[in-house]
Amino acid sequence: MMKCLICDIVSGKEKSFNVFEDNNFIGFLDIRPLFIGHCLISPKNHVENIYSLPVNIGNNFLTSIQNLGKAIKKAVNSEGTFIAINNNVSQTIPHLHVHIVPRNKGDGLKGFFWPRTEYESEEHFKEIQHKIITCLD
Numbered sequence: 001m002m003k004c005l006i007c008d009i010v011s012g013k014e015k016s017f018n019v020f021e022d023n024n025f026i027g028f029l030d031i032r033p034l035f036i037g038h039c040l041i042s043p044k045n046h047v048e049n050i051y052s053l054p055v056n057i058g059n060n061f062l063t064s065i066q067n068l069g070k071a072i073k074k075a076v077n078s079e080g081t082f083i084a085i086n087n088n089v090s091q092t093i094p095h096l097h098v099h100i101v102p103r104n105k106g107d108g109l110k111g112f113f114w115p116r117t118e119y120e121s122e123e124h125f126k127e128i129q130h131k132i133i134t135c136l137d
Contacts, residue, residue: 006095010044017125019071019132024057025064027100029129032116034101034109037076037128041068042097049087049096067137069100075131078102082109 008014010026019039020027027041041064047053053061069081082101086092103109119125 004046004095005093006040006042006097007046010042017129019129020064020068020136022064024060027064027068029119029125029132030099033119034082034099034115035076035078035103035107035117036119036124037072037078037102037132039068039072039100039132040097041065041100042095047096048094050085051087053096065098065100068132070137071132071135072100072102074135075128076102079104 005014006026009016009018009028017029018026019029020041024044025041026044027039030038030040041061043053043057043061065083069083072078073081080103082099082103084099084101085096101109108115119128
């Protein structure tokens with residue numbers, strides 16, 4: 001198997017700003033966010049894409065996505081979220097990950113033009129990380 005960034009995050013080999021973790025899934029801030037608060041959530045075990053996700057954890061994965069999405073929305077005071085999964089095409093990491101992106105009307109995201117933003121500093125990462133964690137149910 002190729003080197004996998006998400007597997008390295010799960011194992012602690014790669015630094016990440018985790019906002020959610022349970023026995024099966026991990027959620028963390030995207031280091032190249034569309035908007036501040038943009039997170040990824042993935043199964044901890046290596047799963048290539050949505051079609052490879054074991055059925056027995058599918059409902060729990062959806063519940064985790066819902067809970068993290070609500071927390072992100074609340075933490076960054078957004079009007080809504082954009083939730084997306086790439087499967088093979090445009091999937092830059094060969095490990096299933098769901099993007100949860102906070103959205104507001106007029107935020108500039110149009111179609112598939114995805115301008116990236118940046119966190120101001122490591123402290124800014126940690127501030128947003130803490131806000132999301134405290135908003136989780």
